[in-house]
Amino acid sequence: MKNQDWLNVIQWNEQGLVPVITQDISTNRVLMLAWINRTALEKTLQCGEAVYWSRSRNRLWHKGEESGHIQKIVDIRLDCDNDALLFLVEQTGLACHTGRLSCFYQHPENTEGNIQWIAVDPVLKKPSEIYK
Amino acid sequence: MKNQDWLNVIQWNEQGLVPVITQDISTNRVLMLAWINRTALEKTLQCGEAVYWSRSRNRLWHKGEESGHIQKIVDIRLDCDNDALLFLVEQTGLACHTGRLSCFYQHPENTEGNIQWIAVDPVLKKPSEIYK
Structure with a gap:
């Protein structure tokens, strides 16, 4: 890529990161x-598949590298503050390591003011079958 | 609310914050x-409208308090790592302070390797008409 201006526009945090919604x-x-x-x-744009930074493993994370559950990039969007990204993707398989379609599967169930996070989406594949 | 367990489950960062996708x-x-x-x-759950923490203003931010562009909560989801939230909302008016529907309006246009962020969504209302 000829210049880095498009990367310099982004307001990276102190760790050199921004959040990405997929x-x-x-x-x-x-x-x-x-x-x-x-x-x-840069790698995401070059290869057309989502590549993140894994904060837990402290390394580049090509989504699906182990599970095969890759995310083909259809569009990328940057927000008005230049500090958050949105990836629109074609998801192969499941996004969540728990074997669910989405990582956002916990809902706050309110029983007379007593609130609990309840898993409301089904597990479609056992994690042990995803990561062998 | 009877107990704070549901709030203690969340992995707040060093600033006591987590990101919310709307x-x-x-x-x-x-x-x-x-x-x-x-x-x-807590306020979001109590009043049924999105209340955030504004990092720039360093105070609670009831979305729409000035513009009238409130977000009625339909569902709340917590992710598998307990460190990100998703609000599903009925948006009144426009979410973005630039007068666009969404804050994610910039697309990386690639002209022979020269990449530029281009605004691809229309401004539906002048900001000067939103914030009087």
Whole structure:
């Protein structure tokens, strides 16, 4: 890529990261929230598949590298403050490591003021079958 | 609310915040990414409208308090790592302070390797008419 201006526009945080929202283009479901750095965003644009920065593993994370559950990039959007990204993707398989379509599966059930997070989406595949 | 366990489950960052994705329930568009703290999340649940923590103003931010562009909560979801939230909302008016439906309106246009962020969504209302 000829210049880095498009990367310099982004308001990276102190760790050199910004959050990325990933949305499934076919179901419109928000699949996950991940983090990305300059290198991962360049790689995403180059290869056409979502590459994030894994904060837990402290390394680049090509989504699906182990599970095969890759995310083909359809569109990328930057927000008005230049500090958050949105990936519109074609998701192969499941986005969540728990074997659910989306990572956002917990709902706050309110029973007379007693609130509990309840898993409301089904597990479609056992994690042990995803990560062998 | 009887107990705070549901708030203690959430993995707040060092600033006591987590990111919130806001999605429009009617159009399925991702509207914005904001930040929230314990108080703002409690208020959101109590009043049924999105209340965030404004990092720039360093105070609670009842979305629409000035513009009238409130977000009625339809569902709240917590992700698998307990460190990101998703609000599904009925958006009154426009989510973005630029007068666009969504804050995610910039697309990376690639002209022979020269990448530029281009605004691809229309301004539907002048900001000067939103904030008087």
